[in-house]
Amino acid sequence: MIILGLNCFHGDASAAVFRDGELIAAIEEERFNRFKHSGGFPSNAVKWCLLKGNIDPREIDYVAIPRKSNSHILRKLIWAARLPVSSANRIKALKNFTNLREQLASCFGLKPIDIKADFKFVEHHLAHMASAFYTSGHKNSAVVSIDGMGDHASMVWGVGEDRKLTIRNYVYFPHSIGFLYTAMTQYLGMKSYGDEYKTMGLASYGNPKYEDFFEQIIRIGKSIDFKLDLSYFIHHSKGIDMTFKTGEPHIGTMFSEKLVETFGYPREPGSPVNSHHKDIAASLQKRTETVVLELLRRVQYSSGQKNLCYAGGVAFNCVLNGRILPETGFDNLYVQPAAGDAGLAIGASLFVYHHILGNPRKFIMRHSYWGPEYSNDQIKNTLTNSGINFSAKEEINISDYISSKLADGKIVAWYQGKAEWGPRALGNRSILADPRNNDMKEILNQKIKNREDFRPFAPSVLEEKASEWFDGATHSPFMLITYKAKKEKIKYMPAPIHVDGSARIQTVNKETNPLYWNLIKQFEMKTGVPSLINTSFNESEPIVDTPQQALETFKRTNMDILVMGNYVIE
Numbered sequence: 001m002i003i004l005g006l007n008c009f010h011g012d013a014s015a016a017v018f019r020d021g022e023l024i025a026a027i028e029e030e031r032f033n034r035f036k037h038s039g040g041f042p043s044n045a046v047k048w049c050l051l052k053g054n055i056d057p058r059e060i061d062y063v064a065i066p067r068k069s070n071s072h073i074l075r076k077l078i079w080a081a082r083l084p085v086s087s088a089n090r091i092k093a094l095k096n097f098t099n100l101r102e103q104l105a106s107c108f109g110l111k112p113i114d115i116k117a118d119f120k121f122v123e124h125h126l127a128h129m130a131s132a133f134y135t136s137g138h139k140n141s142a143v144v145s146i147d148g149m150g151d152h153a154s155m156v157w158g159v160g161e162d163r164k165l166t167i168r169n170y171v172y173f174p175h176s177i178g179f180l181y182t183a184m185t186q187y188l189g190m191k192s193y194g195d196e197y198k199t200m201g202l203a204s205y206g207n208p209k210y211e212d213f214f215e216q217i218i219r220i221g222k223s224i225d226f227k228l229d230l231s232y233f234i235h236h237s238k239g240i241d242m243t244f245k246t247g248e249p250h251i252g253t254m255f256s257e258k259l260v261e262t263f264g265y266p267r268e269p270g271s272p273v274n275s276h277h278k279d280i281a282a283s284l285q286k287r288t289e290t291v292v293l294e295l296l297r298r299v300q301y302s303s304g305q306k307n308l309c310y311a312g313g314v315a316f317n318c319v320l321n322g323r324i325l326p327e328t329g330f331d332n333l334y335v336q337p338a339a340g341d342a343g344l345a346i347g348a349s350l351f352v353y354h355h356i357l358g359n360p361r362k363f364i365m366r367h368s369y370w371g372p373e374y375s376n377d378q379i380k381n382t383l384t385n386s387g388i389n390f391s392a393k394e395e396i397n398i399s400d401y402i403s404s405k406l407a408d409g410k411i412v413a414w415y416q417g418k419a420e421w422g423p424r425a426l427g428n429r430s431i432l433a434d435p436r437n438n439d440m441k442e443i444l445n446q447k448i449k450n451r452e453d454f455r456p457f458a459p460s461v462l463e464e465k466a467s468e469w470f471d472g473a474t475h476s477p478f479m480l481i482t483y484k485a486k487k488e489k490i491k492y493m494p495a496p497i498h499v500d501g502s503a504r505i506q507t508v509n510k511e512t513n514p515l516y517w518n519l520i521k522q523f524e525m526k527t528g529v530p531s532l533i534n535t536s537f538n539e540s541e542p543i544v545d546t547p548q549q550a551l552e553t554f555k556r557t558n559m560d561i562l563v564m565g566n567y568v569i570e
């Protein structure tokens with residue numbers, strides 16, 4: 001049975017294909033069309049996924065779409081009547097979802113009638129929840145999704161039991177933790193779609209002195225719910241001005257004049273970040289943590305479950321995630337690598353396969369390497385055609401050679417195997433550096449990334465050594481949870497440790513990424529440190545996909561070495 005999952009006409013458009021419940025391929029459209037968080041129809045991602053699975057589009061049995069227009073229809077209609085979004089926009093949005101068969105067929109030059117698949121529509125948060133639960137390997141689990149909004153809800157929780165996923169409760173628009181975080185991120189002058197992680201990074205530098213104020217802005221209810229003080233926002237009165245075209249999505253201003261009266265004039269993008277901004281970020285982060293942790297505690301109590309599968313954009317808040325196990329009563333936490341809307345393509349597919357069709361579970365997402373891969377021949381052709389000098393090395397020697405260069409302080413672009421699913425580079429499309437050098441963060445920022453100095457870099461750590469270096473860290477393959485570094489260890493790897501003593505680590509497993517594991521192991525043998533700084537291989541663009549893009553990014557920046565497959569360029 002072939003199921004194609006599509007997140008389309010929404011941020012982070014993506015495609016995923018399953019054969020008999022096993023994931024074959026998954027990728028975000030942005031990797032192909034080069035627009036960050038691209039919306040629209042993911043034509044390139046669909047084509048690549050089917051090609052990878054050697055699947056004729058006429059063979060697809062189900063197309064799973066993470067949106068259900070008739071869910072919560074009364075609420076949607078009431079708000080649609082209230083909000084001043086033009087009916088032309090609404091009709092256009094609706095039309096996109098009524099001619100999906102045509103759009104899918106046109107990707108392959110086929111007629112709509114050629115696509116025999118049954119189209120199944122799955123509610124947004126059910127798809128988020130399914131993306132975490134059905135890939136977690138847990139037979140039973142509490143399942144929570146928190147984001148800005150999808151199908152009119154912003155937080156949904158329920159329980160997963162084997163093949164079934166049952167919703168217990170919703171929190172509806174306009175009350176939304178995701179929108180609160182987005183609105184404050186906009187106020188802090190970071191206005192691009194998906195900039196919330198910058199606010200989280202900034203928060204560690206501030207003092208949460210406005211916490212009381214944020215307690216007024218977002219109040220926890222009596223049940224597993226919360227409410228915003230809507231006077232500080234405009235999304236409920238003017239509507240959400242969102243564009244999800246093929247290019248980078250955009251969200252219009254969400255905070256009100258009252259917020260400006262309270263905190264002063266918003267920070268202009270690109271202007272200096274001062275202590276006031278840092279304190280606002282810190283207060284927002286602290287309150288978000290307090291609210292979500294309390295809600296999760298109640299979910300744990302109410303469900304009686306010991307496992308938590310967690311998804312939605314808010315699940316990218318890895319500082320908050322680091323407090324979940326110590327503070328909520330859950331024993332296990334699973335966050336899927338594409339916890340945001342890209343992951344909906346996987347979630348909708350698995351919901352159809354298990355919940356709707358009742359098929360047994362077998363797939364577990366043990367790694368994130370589900371994207372495109374280029375052969376050594378393709379890499380060699382790119383290099384030969386470019387006229388650049390390069391050398392070939394046996395795979396067995398590469399780790400030894402490159403680990404020495406890293407130990408000498410060189411910055412290495414490391415391009416190997418299949419691209420990662422989700423926003424984090426996890427050792428296949430990564431820029432790597434020596435974590436022992438405290439200046440490395442500054443060097444990386446100046447030479448390559450040119451990004452805000454308050455944003456931390458994160459380390460990859462050998463999985464079997466993680467608990468020696470970080471409190472409570474055993475298995476965290478997707479870089480979505482922060483851990484406190486052991487105090488006595490910080491001096492040996494200061495560069496990727498954030499100002500608050502924590503790091504968003506990736507644990508590297510010998511079985512799921514042997515090449516990357518071996519590189520770090522060789523580095524450890526030379527230096528005593530089982531870790532490397534790992535940041536995504538890109539420069540103000542989506543993570544590189546093709547060898548050509550990798551080479552162009554390498555040439556444009558001041559990195560020292562590019563390794564692609566068995567080839568080394570210095």
Ligand SMILES: [Fe+2]
Pocket residue numbers: 124128147148149150312313340341
């Ligand atoms: Fe979402």
